[in-house]
Amino acid sequence: xxxxxxxxxxxxxxxxxxxxxxxxxxxxxxxxxxxxxxxxxxxxxxxxxxxxxxxxxxxxxxxxxxxxxxxxxxxxxxxxxxxxxxxxxxxxxxxxxxxxxxxxxxxxxxxxxxxxxxxxxxxxxxxxxxxxxxxxxxxxxxxxxxxxxxxxxxxxxxxxxxxxxxxxxxxxxxxxxxxxxxxxxxxxxxxxxxxxxxxxxxxxxxxxxxxxxxxxxxxxxxxxxxxxxxxxxxxxxxxxxxxxxxxxxxxxxxxxxxxxxxxxxxxxxxxxxxxxxxxxxxxxxxxxxxxxxxxxxxxxxxxxxxxxxxxxxxxxxxxxxxxxxxxxxxxxxxxxxxxxxxxxxxxxxxxxxxxxxxxxxxxxxxxxxxxxxxxxxxxxxxxxxxxxxxxxxxxxxxxxxxxxxxxxxxxxxxxxxxxxxxxxxxxxxxxxxxxxxxxxxxx
Amino acid sequence: xxxxxxxxxxxxxxxxxxxxxxxxxxxxxxxxxxxxxxxxxxxxxxxxxxxxxxxxxxxxxxxxxxxxxxxxxxxxxxxxxxxxxxxxxxxxxxxxxxxxxxxxxxxxxxxxxxxxxxxxxxxxxxxxxxxxxxxxxxxxxxxxxxxxxxxxxxxxxxxxxxxxxxxxxxxxxxxxxxxxxxxxxxxxxxxxxxxxxxxxxxxxxxxxxxxxxxxxxxxxxxxxxxxxxxxxxxxxxxxxxxxxxxxxxxxxxxxxxxxxxxxxxxxxxxxxxxxxxxxxxxxxxxxxxxxxxxxxxxxxxxxxxxxxxxxxxxxxxxxxxxxxxxxxxxxxxxxxxxxxxxxxxxxxxxxxxxxxxxxxxxxxxxxxxxxxxxxxxxxxxxxxxxxxxxxxxxxxxxxxxxxxxxxxxxxxxxxxxxxxxxxxxxxxxxxxxxxxxxxxxxx
Numbered sequence: 001x002x003x004x005x006x007x008x009x010x011x012x013x014x015x016x017x018x019x020x021x022x023x024x025x026x027x028x029x030x031x032x033x034x035x036x037x038x039x040x041x042x043x044x045x046x047x048x049x050x051x052x053x054x055x056x057x058x059x060x061x062x063x064x065x066x067x068x069x070x071x072x073x074x075x076x077x078x079x080x081x082x083x084x085x086x087x088x089x090x091x092x093x094x095x096x097x098x099x100x101x102x103x104x105x106x107x108x109x110x111x112x113x114x115x116x117x118x119x120x121x122x123x124x125x126x127x128x129x130x131x132x133x134x135x136x137x138x139x140x141x142x143x144x145x146x147x148x149x150x151x152x153x154x155x156x157x158x159x160x161x162x163x164x165x166x167x168x169x170x171x172x173x174x175x176x177x178x179x180x181x182x183x184x185x186x187x188x189x190x191x192x193x194x195x196x197x198x199x200x201x202x203x204x205x206x207x208x209x210x211x212x213x214x215x216x217x218x219x220x221x222x223x224x225x226x227x228x229x230x231x232x233x234x235x236x237x238x239x240x241x242x243x244x245x246x247x248x249x250x251x252x253x254x255x256x257x258x259x260x261x262x263x264x265x266x267x268x269x270x271x272x273x274x275x276x277x278x279x280x281x282x283x284x285x286x287x288x289x290x291x292x293x294x295x296x297x298x299x300x301x302x303x304x305x306x307x308x309x310x311x312x313x314x315x316x317x318x319x320x321x322x323x324x325x326x327x328x329x330x331x332x333x334x335x336x337x338x339x340x341x342x343x344x345x346x347x348x349x350x351x352x353x354x355x356x357x358x359x360x361x362x363x364x365x366x367x368x369x370x371x372x373x374x375x376x377x378x379x380x381x382x383x384x385x386x387x388x389x390x391x392x393x394x395x396x397x398x399x400x401x402x403x404x405x406x407x408x409x410x411x412x413x414x415x416x417x418x419x420x421x422x423x424x425x426x427x428x429x430x431x432x433x434x435x436x437x438x439x440x441x442x443x
Numbered sequence: 444x445x446x447x448x449x450x451x452x453x454x455x456x457x458x459x460x461x462x463x464x465x466x467x468x469x470x471x472x473x474x475x476x477x478x479x480x481x482x483x484x485x486x487x488x489x490x491x492x493x494x495x496x497x498x499x500x501x502x503x504x505x506x507x508x509x510x511x512x513x514x515x516x517x518x519x520x521x522x523x524x525x526x527x528x529x530x531x532x533x534x535x536x537x538x539x540x541x542x543x544x545x546x547x548x549x550x551x552x553x554x555x556x557x558x559x560x561x562x563x564x565x566x567x568x569x570x571x572x573x574x575x576x577x578x579x580x581x582x583x584x585x586x587x588x589x590x591x592x593x594x595x596x597x598x599x600x601x602x603x604x605x606x607x608x609x610x611x612x613x614x615x616x617x618x619x620x621x622x623x624x625x626x627x628x629x630x631x632x633x634x635x636x637x638x639x640x641x642x643x644x645x646x647x648x649x650x651x652x653x654x655x656x657x658x659x660x661x662x663x664x665x666x667x668x669x670x671x672x673x674x675x676x677x678x679x680x681x682x683x684x685x686x687x688x689x690x691x692x693x694x695x696x697x698x699x700x701x702x703x704x705x706x707x708x709x710x711x712x713x714x715x716x717x718x719x720x721x722x723x724x725x726x727x728x729x730x731x732x733x734x735x736x737x738x739x740x741x742x743x744x745x746x747x748x749x750x751x752x753x754x755x756x757x758x759x760x761x762x763x764x765x766x767x768x769x770x771x772x773x774x775x776x777x778x779x780x781x782x783x784x785x786x787x788x789x790x791x792x793x794x795x796x797x798x799x800x801x802x803x804x805x806x807x808x809x810x811x812x813x814x815x816x817x818x819x820x821x822x823x824x825x826x827x828x829x830x831x832x833x834x835x836x837x838x839x840x841x842x843x844x845x846x847x848x849x850x851x852x853x854x855x856x857x858x859x860x861x862x863x864x865x866x867x868x869x870x871x872x873x874x875x876x877x878x879x880x881x882x883x884x885x886x
Contacts, residue, residue, distance in 0.1 A: 228707070259832055261669075261670075261764045262670030262832045262855075264672060267672075272739075273723070276740070279716060279719035280716070292707065298752050299750050300715065300743060300748070305741070307739075307760040307798070308739070310739055317750040389702055414701075
C-alpha cells in the first residue's frame with residue numbers, strides 16, 4: 001500500500017469536522033485562570049500516553065529516525081495534527097510548513113502567547129527531543145480548553161518544521177533565510193525548498209509567514225535538557241537563562257608527510273602531533289577560566305592517515321559555545337594564539353575557517369520570572385542554567401520575549417536512542433509550561 | 444596491443460643468447476682485486492642512466508606506481524632482467540619470484556656474497572627506494588666483470604619481489620612465511636600466492652628457495668636513507684648499524700558520545716581529548732630519554748566524527764621503533780602506563796592491540812667494517828646510523844652476516860614523488876658497495 005504523503009494526510013485531517021468544544025469537560029464554564037500560588041496541572045498520563053504512542057513512529061533498529069522531509073517525519077506530523085484536532089483546536093499550516101493551532105483569548109487586541117517545539121528528529125535519535133515540548137503545548141492548550149479557562153491573549157501552539165536541520169521553520173518565520181539557503185540540501189537528501197513543499201508549505205509564499213517584533217507577546221518552549229546538569233544537581237526544572245552562542249571552526253593543520261621510522265623526532269613536521277597539542281590546549285584554556293563555556297573537538301581527519309607515515313595534514317573542528325558573546329570572542333583569540341604557538345613549536349601551519357557563527361539568545365527576564373514563579377508554585381526544585389544546545393526559541397528570541405523550560409534527561413543523554421525523560425518529569429515540565437503561560441497572560 | 448605478462452617478458456629475455464663475456468672490455472684479463480686503499484669506481488654515469496630510464500616506468504601523475512604484482516611492477520622487473528642480461532650475467536628466477544644473477548668466484552667451495560635490493564614501489568612513491576640498490580648491485584657485478592676481476596666468492600645479485608608489501612621475497616627465502624600468509628591480499632588486490640605466480644615463481648615449490656645459516660657469506664644492500672640525518676650532518680655515506688625493531692599498536696579509546704553544547708566540561712567522557720593527551724604524552728615520553736627511538740601516531744579515526752558530538756570512540760595507531768629491543772619493551776610499558784593514567788583522568792578506557800612486531804636486525808660488525816673501510820678508502824664522509832625503515836636486509840640478517848649502505852635523500856623525503864638522491868650520491872653509494880664487496884671477499 002502506498003504511504004500517504006503528509007499533504008494528503010493533512011488534507012484528510014482538515015476535512016474532518018472540528019471537535020465540538022461542548023464535547024469537552026467544563027468547556028462552557030469559561031473561568032478566569034487562578035493565581036500561580038494555586039497552580040493548575042495538565043493531564044500528565046494523557047501527555048505520556050501520546051509520547052508512548054509516538055515512540056513507534058520512525059522507530060528503527062538504530063533509534064528514532066524522523067529526519068525532516070522523510071516519510072517518518074510526515075507520519076509524525078500527521079500524528080501531531082491529529083492531536084491538535086483531538087484537542088479541539090483548528091489547525092493551520094503556514095507557507096513554511098509549520099503547524100499552528102490557536103486557542104482564542106478574551107482580548108482580541110492582544111498578540112498571541114506562542115508555545116511549541118518540533119517533532120522531527122536527528123538520525124538515530126530519541127523520542128523526547130522536540131515531541132515533549134510540542135505535545136506539552138498541545139496538552140496545555142487542551143487543559144485550558146477542557147477547564148473552560150480563557151486567557152486574555154490568544155494562545156498559539158506551534159510545531160516547527162525541520163528543527164534538527166538548522167531551526168528551519170522558526171528561521172523562516174523571522175525571515176532569516178535567503179533564497180539561496182532554500183537550495184541547501186537537508187539530511188533527507190531534499191533541499192529545504194523541496195522539503196517545504198513536501199510538508200505542505202509553499203516556498204513561493206514565504207513572505208506571508210514572516211513575523212516582526214511586536215507580533216508575538218512571548219514565546220515559551222519546553223524541552224528536555226540534553227545534558228546532565230539537572231540530574232546531577234537533583235533538580236526537576238531548569239529555568240533557561242538563554243541559548244548559548246555558537247562558533248564552529250574548521251582548522252586545517254599542515255605539516256609534511258615523511259617516513260615514521262627514518263625521520264628523527266626533531267626533524268618532523270607532524271600535523272597529528274600539532275592537532276593533539278591544540279586539542280589539549282583548547283580544552284585546558286576553556287577549563288582554566290570560571291564559567292560554563294564549552295569547547296569540543298568532535299571531528300578530525302588526518303592525511304595520509306597511515307600507520308607508518310607522519311601526518312601531512314589534519315583537519316579538525318572546534319565547537320565553541322557560551323551565553324556571553326564576549327567570551328566567544330575572547331576564546332576565539334585564545335585559540336588563534338594557541339595555534340600560532342603550537343604551529344611554531346611543531347613547524348606546522350594552522351588555517352582557521354568559520355563554519356557557523358550564531359550569537360547567544362538570552363531569555364527575557366519577565367518570561368523567566370513567569371517560569372520561575374510557576375516552578376515555585378508547583379513546589380518543584382529548579383535552577384537557572386543556559387541551554388548548550390540550539391532550539392527554535394533562539395530564533396524567536398530575535399523578535400519576541402523568549403523563555404525555555406528544561407526537564408532532566410536521564411544520564412544527560414540526548415540525540416541517542418538512549419534519550420529518556422521520566423514520565424513524572426515530562427508532566428512536571430508541562431505543568432510549569434501551563435502555569436507560566438497563565439502567569440505570562442496576567443503579566 | 445596486449446601488455447606482455449612478466450612471465451612472457453622473462454621467457455623472451457631468457458631465450459636471448461647470453462652476452463658474450465669476451466664482448467666486455469678487459470673481460471679476459473682476470474685480475475686480483477686491489478686493496479681498499481686503492482679503491483675502484485663503478486661507471487656512475489651508466490648507473491644514473493639506468494635510473495633515469497627507469498623513472499618512466501610506472502610513472503603517474505601521483506608519482507611512481509610500481510606496486511608489486513601490477514603491470515608496472517612486471518614492466519620494472521623486465522627492465523631489470525634486461526640490465527642483468529646486458530651485464531653478461533645469466534639470470535635465474537627462484538620459485539618465490541626473486542631474480543638472481545651470479546658472477547662466479549675462483550673458489551667453488553665458498554658461499555656467495557649477496558648484494559641487491561628491490562624494484563617494486565609504494566603507491567605514489569619515488570624512483571630511488573629499491574632501484575638504486577638493485578641497479579648498483581648490477582653495476583658492481585658488471586664493473587667487476589668488465590674489469591676482468593674475479594672474487595674468491597661467487598657474487599650473487601638479487602632483486603627481491605614485493606619488498607614494499609612486507610619484504611615478501613626475502614621472507615620467503617628465510618622461510619618466514621606460513622601457508623596462511625600466502626593468502627593475505629597485497630596492495631595490488633592479488634594475494635601473495637597469486638603474486639608469486641604472476642612474477643614467474645611457483646608457490647608450490649617455495650621450499651626450494653629456503654636458505655639457512657651458512658648458505659650466504661654475507662649480504663650487503665645499498666639504499667637511500669629515507670630520512671634527513673645524512674643531509675643534515677653533511678655526510679655522504681651512512682654506515683648502517685642495523686635496522687630498528689618495530690612494534691605497531693592499534694589503540695581503541697572508548698568514551699561516551701554526548702551533546703557538545705549541553706554537556707559541561709567536567710561531565711564528559713571525551714575519547715578525542717583522551718587520544719590527544721595520549722598522542723602528546725607518547726611524543727613527550729619518547730623525547731624525554733636520550734637515544735634515537737621514534738614513535739609516531741600516524742593514523743586516527745574518530746566516531747561519530749561529528750562537529751557537535753563529543754567523540755565516543757577513537758582508534759589510533761602508534762608506530763614505535765628502536766635498534767634496541769629492550770627499549771621497545773620499555774616504551775611499550777611506558778605507553779601502557781600513560782594510557783591508564785589518561786584513561787582515569789578522562790573517564791575513558793584504552794585497549795591495546797599489537798598489529799606488527801619485528802625485532803631489531805643488527806649489522807654484522809665485520810661487514811660493517813668492510814663498508815666503513817670502503818667509504819674511508821674512497822675519501823667519503825660517513826657516519827654510523829640506524830635504519831629507521833625496514834628492508835629485505837633485516838630478513839637476511841636472520842641467516843647471514845648483514846650490512847647496509849645509505850646515501851642521502853634530499854630533504855629527507857621518501858615514499859613520495861619528491862624522493863630524490865643526487866646522481867653523485869648514487870655513484871658514491873655504488874662505489875662503496877663495490878669496494879665493500881671486495882673487502883668482504885678478502886676478509
